[in-house]
Every structure is written in C-alpha cells, then in structure tokens.
Amino acid sequence: MAEEARQEIKADQKINLEGLLCPIPVVRVSQAVKNLAVGGILEATATDPGVLADIPAWARSTGNEVIAMNRDGKIITFFVKRLK
Amino acid sequence: METITVEEQNKTALAREMMEKLVDRRVLTALEVCVRCGTCAESCHYYQSDPKTEHTPYYRAEQVRRVYRQFMDPVGQAFPGWFGAKPTTDEALSRLAEIAFSSCTLCHRCTFECPFGVETAEIMRVMRSVATACGYGPEMLVEIANAAIAKEENADLFRDIFLDQVKELEKEVQDKLGSSEARIPVNQKGARLLYVPLAGAHTIVPQAIIFNIARESWTLSMFDTANYAVFLGDITKAKRIAQRIIKEAEALEVQEVIITECGHGYTAMRWDAPKWFGHPLPFKVRNIIEVIDDYIRDGVLPVNPATNGEPVTYHDSCNLGRKGGLLEEPRRVLRAVVGDFREMTPNRLHSYCCGGGSGLVAVPEWKDIRMQAGKLKADQIRQTGAKTVVTSCDNCRFQIGELSQYYDLGVEVTSVSELTAKALV
Numbered sequence: 001m002a003e004e005a006r007q008e009i010k011a012d013q014k015i016n017l018e019g020l021l022c023p024i025p026v027v028r029v030s031q032a033v034k035n036l037a038v039g040g041i042l043e044a045t046a047t048d049p050g051v052l053a054d055i056p057a058w059a060r061s062t063g064n065e066v067i068a069m070n071r072d073g074k075i076i077t078f079f080v081k082r083l084k
Numbered sequence: 085m086e087t088i089t090v091e092e093q094n095k096t097a098l099a100r101e102m103m104e105k106l107v108d109r110r111v112l113t114a115l116e117v118c119v120r121c122g123t124c125a126e127s128c129h130y131y132q133s134d135p136k137t138e139h140t141p142y143y144r145a146e147q148v149r150r151v152y153r154q155f156m157d158p159v160g161q162a163f164p165g166w167f168g169a170k171p172t173t174d175e176a177l178s179r180l181a182e183i184a185f186s187s188c189t190l191c192h193r194c195t196f197e198c199p200f201g202v203e204t205a206e207i208m209r210v211m212r213s214v215a216t217a218c219g220y221g222p223e224m225l226v227e228i229a230n231a232a233i234a235k236e237e238n239a240d241l242f243r244d245i246f247l248d249q250v251k252e253l254e255k256e257v258q259d260k261l262g263s264s265e266a267r268i269p270v271n272q273k274g275a276r277l278l279y280v281p282l283a284g285a286h287t288i289v290p291q292a293i294i295f296n297i298a299r300e301s302w303t304l305s306m307f308d309t310a311n312y313a314v315f316l317g318d319i320t321k322a323k324r325i326a327q328r329i330i331k332e333a334e335a336l337e338v339q340e341v342i343i344t345e346c347g348h349g350y351t352a353m354r355w356d357a358p359k360w361f362g363h364p365l366p367f368k369v370r371n372i373i374e375v376i377d378d379y380i381r382d383g384v385l386p387v388n389p390a391t392n393g394e395p396v397t398y399h400d401s402c403n404l405g406r407k408g409g410l411l412e413e414p415r416r417v418l419r420a421v422v423g424d425f426r427e428m429t430p431n432r433l434h435s436y437c438c439g440g441g442s443g444l445v446a447v448p449e450w451k452d453i454r455m456q457a458g459k460l461k462a463d464q465i466r467q468t469g470a471k472t473v474v475t476s477c478d479n480c481r482f483q484i485g486e487l488s489q490y491y492d493l494g495v496e497v498t499s500v501s502e503l504t505a506k507a508l509v
Contacts, residue, residue, distance in 0.1 A: 021478060022283035023228050023310065027446050030227055049249045050283025050308070053235060053242045061234040062227055 009068060009079050011043035012036055018047045018075070025051045026058050029080060033064055036082045041067070046076045055080065088173060095218045096172040100155045102214045107156060111210055114203040115152050118142060124204065127197035129436045130187060133459040141194040141204040144183050148211045151180065181215035184208045185222055186450050189457075191402040191437035213317030221316045225443050229313040229321050236328045239306070246270075246306055253285055257292045260509050266296045271336070272303035278338040279372070280305040280329055280349070282478055287344040290505035291372060297508055298384045300375075302342075305332055309349030310478075315443030319360055326357045333367050340368040342375055345499045347403030347441070347477035354408065371404065373476055373500050377413040380420045387507040392422040396503070397470035399428060399461070399484060400435035401477035414476055414500050421507040426468045436460050438475075440483025455490045458483060462491040473497045 015032050017025045025046050032042050044055075052069065055078055059066045069078040088096075107115070124141040125131045131139040138144075153160025154169035190205040198204075215221060235242055247270065254268040268288065269275065279295070279302050281287035288304065295302045307328045313321035333341050343350040354369040379385045398418055404410045411432045418425050430436070439458030444450050461484070465473055473484050473495050484497045 021286065021482065022308070023312070023446050024482060026228060026231065027224055027448060030224060031448055048284045049252070050285075052245050052249055054231060054283050056245075057234040057238070057242065058227060058231040060238065061230040 009041060009043070011079060012040040014043045015045075017044050017051070020046065021048050022050045022054065026054050029055060030058065030062070033080055033082050038082055038084060040082050042080045042082070044078055044080070046078075047074050049076065051076055051078065092172075092174050095174070095177060099151070099172055099177065099214050099218050102217045103152065103155050103210065106210045106213055107152065110203065111206050114145070114207050115149055117200045118145060118149075118198075118202045119200070120146075121199065124194035124198050124202070127194045129189075129191070129193070129439060129460050130457050132436070133439075133457050139187065141188070141202075144188055145202070145204045145207045147180055147183055148207050151214075177215065177218055178220055180211055181218075181220035184211035184215055185225075186444065186447070186453055189402070189437045189439065189441035189444060191441055192406050193402070193434070193436065196406065196433055209317055211317075212315070213319070216316040216318050221318070222443070222447050224447050225312050225316050228310070228446060229316060229318065229325070232308075232310065232312065232325045233321060235307070236324070243306065250288075250304065253288050253292070256285070256289055257296065260289070260293060260505075261296060263296075266292070268292045269303045270306065272301075273336050275303040275336060275338055276301040277340050277342050277375070278303055278305055278329075278333045278336055278367075279342045279344070280307065280309045280353075281344045282310055282346055282349070283308045284478075286499070286502060287346075287478075290499070290501040291344065293505040293509060294376060294379070294385065294501065297386075298379045303336060303338070305329060307332065309343050309346045309353065311349055311352045312443060312446070314348050314352050314356065322352065322356070323360045326352060326360070329353065330357070330361075330365060333365075338367055340370060341365075343369065343371050345372060345404075345476040345478070345501060347401040347408075347479060351403040351407055371408070371410055371413075371476070373404070373410060373413050373417060376417050376500065376504050380417060385504070385508060387421045387504065389421055389423045389507060391507045392472075392503050393424065394471040395424040395426055395469055396422040396472045396474055397426045397428045397465065397468040398431075399438060399465075399473055399475040399480055400431060401475055401480050402435070402437050402441055404476050405435060406433055410476075414474070417500050417504060418474060421504050426470050428464045428468050436464070438480045438483045438487070440479050440486075441477075443479075445479045445482045451486075454483060455487070458487045459491070462487045462493060465493055465495060466491070471495060472503075474500055474503060476500055 153167040188208040
C-alpha cells in the first residue's frame, strides 16, 4: 500500500496490537469494530505476522472488510471497515 | 406462573435433543455418582481464589443435573419439584451457558481429587455444546472458530500471504543461524514430519531453528493448530477445522504430525480427532516438546544451559499435562536448556489451572473472572522466585502475562521451544 494511499484513509479509531499474539489481535479488532458505527474505519498496528491472514479471515467470516494492509519491517498496519 | 415463549419452547426442544445425543455412559456416570461430599471444592482454582458455594465443581454440575433430570430421568420428569427442576427458559439457559463457559476451565483437576473420579468437566463440556447449539455460545469464540473455517474455504487467497510470511521468517532463521542454507520448507511431499504452528512467528522461528540444527526432514503446515470450536463444544466445526490438517498430512504423506505448544490444539488432534472421525488417524500425532526431548536424548542439539541463566519455573498446561500425559518431557528439556529450574508447587497432575483455559482468554468481558481465578497461580509463581515462566500453551501464556501485570509478578512468559532455541544460537 502506497504511503499516500494510506494517508488518505481516515480512521475513526486507532488501536495498538503490537506485541500481542494469536488470538488476541482478532479479539481486540472485533471489540473495536463493534464499537464503530456502520461505515466506520479502524486502524490497527500489530507485530504478530499471524494477523496477515487472521484479520482478513475474520473480516470475511463476520462480513466486514479489510480495506488496506501494509507491512513495514516488523510493524503491520491495517484498516478495517465496519460493513454491518 | 412462568410464561414460556414459542422461541423458548424451540430452544428447550433443541437443548433436550442435544443432551440426549451427548450424554453417553461416561457423562451419565458423572451425573449419577456424585454424593455431594464437597471434596472437589478445595481442588478448584475458582473456589480457592474466592471460596463461595457457587464456585465449587459440585454446584456447577448440579445446575446441569437439574436439566438432565428434567429431560432424561423418568423420576425427575414425574416429580420435578424433588430435584428443583424448572422449565428451561431463556434466562435459565443463558445462566447455564455462563456457568459452563466462564466458571469452569475444563481443567479436570477436580476429577483427580474426587473419590469417585466424577468428571465435572465432561458435564460442563456437554453443557457448552447444548448452549452453543441453542445460540448461547460466546460470540468471540464463535467468531474465532468461523475465521479458521474461512481460512480453509479461501485457502487459495491466503496461500500467497502465507508463503510471503514464511519467506520473511526464513530470512530471520538464516540470520539467527548465520547460514543461508537454513530453510522453512512448505508443501514438501514425503517429509517425515508435518509441523503445525499457531499463527504467530514465536511458534515458527524457534522450531525452525531446532529442526534445521537437528537436520530434520520436515515441512511447515499451511494451517494453524488452534481449534476454538472445541471450546464451544461444536463438534461439527471442530471436525472441519481438524480436517484441514488431516487432509494436508495425507496429501504430503508424512509419517507424523507435530503440534506446536498449544494445549487444546494438541488435545484436539491427538485425543479428540480419532473419536470425532471414528477411526485412528493415518499418521502419528505428537507434540513438539516430545520431539525436542528426543533430540536432546539423542544428543543432536548442542544446547548451552548457561544461555538461560535466570531462574525458570514451569506451568503445566492442563491439556498437555493432566489430560495429555506430557509431564516429564518438558521438565527433561528445561533441565537441559536452563541453568536454574525451579518447580512450582503443586505441579504435574496436581497443578492448578492458570485461570485462562478453555477459551476464557478470548472473551474480554471475563477478564475480572480470569484475574480472580488466577490468583492462586500468581501466588505459586511468586513463591518460586523465578524470573521466567515457561508454559506450553498460548492461552496460558497470555493469561500468565496478564497475571504478571495484574499481580505485579515481574515475570516473562515463554515456551519450551523458545528457550531451547535460545540455548542453541
């Protein structure tokens, strides 16, 4: 994801999941997304590479959308949009 | 007089159907032989941390017995008042679900202390299945189980992400070993071992270091071993999640499937899956700790215990230890790879649950319950004077990490594999 594109996404909430291991990143994302209004966007940073597959899988099964995901060294940044 | 809605009647019918299906001879024995002696109370970490009647195993089991009497016992059906049987309303089912999911970690310690060996955890497991079928399974556990199934359904989509991740981790392994020859093989048909990690790098990198030094013939699974449907008592989904690994192992024609340090994942594949599918699996299932123990016995790992000089203690995961029988293997490895190993008391079969087992760590609203129930474990850790706690389960790992912050223990939590890899590089 280009830095410009990433900066264009305006998150309604940001959470830090760095250092947390499976399944806690999914748990925290789920909690945070539930607190957003429909259409709201969550930005999260994590270090567990498991989130690269776990978050899209969780989003797919719950009907939400990962709109962007970026890895910069150990830090993974992703944006989840609440769809319902 | 209580009014029961049509929806409640449907749920009651479903609960009855599930209970009739799941109460086998083993559970029936647990339901019938309890004499309410109360011996189990002291064996339970919930009761030890907060000694109230509702925190005893016999109280919890009694709530389910009332439903059983109502549904399945002719005497209970004829004279419900004798047994305190009540119509199974939404409120009653919801309360039973909460008891089954949040006030019992299915640790089985009470079974070992009971003079009759009553398996309260099995009663609770049935109650979890009934509650899940009726729509009372904790939402977060349902979401995590469904995400695992989504990964399998969209395997092609996730394959590239996974392979990119493995390449990154392989570089890390090469850097640590100082060798560009080190590999994290994937999809290696005919490899001796299929190693099944969790989602995190901490269950891939250290093990890859160990396998590379041992010159093992291995391949990394595309899937992770977590199976949260087990916690829900949802056997249909649990089978689906386990089936991903079984199919992969069969396609790759491996001799053994090696499960990472994950309590429920190990129990699910080694002990539950053959029962779910009604036949033995066509390969051997072992835990990574057993493999490391073999390597150390055979002298293929040049470990240096001085690398891990700080005092270390070991917390027995209930699934690996009491339920899985892996009691001496982790201790033999730890004695080889650390300089100062200290036993926690009590330990092995009598070890107390950390308070986070059976899915509790994944449900945020139960944090207070977890911290309270984990007080006993926190006290035991403090008494060892250890700076590092080793455990072979990621749920225990997260719980003990939180206990450390909550009770100011100042300990780090790690795994047998990580300390072994540290003693190698």
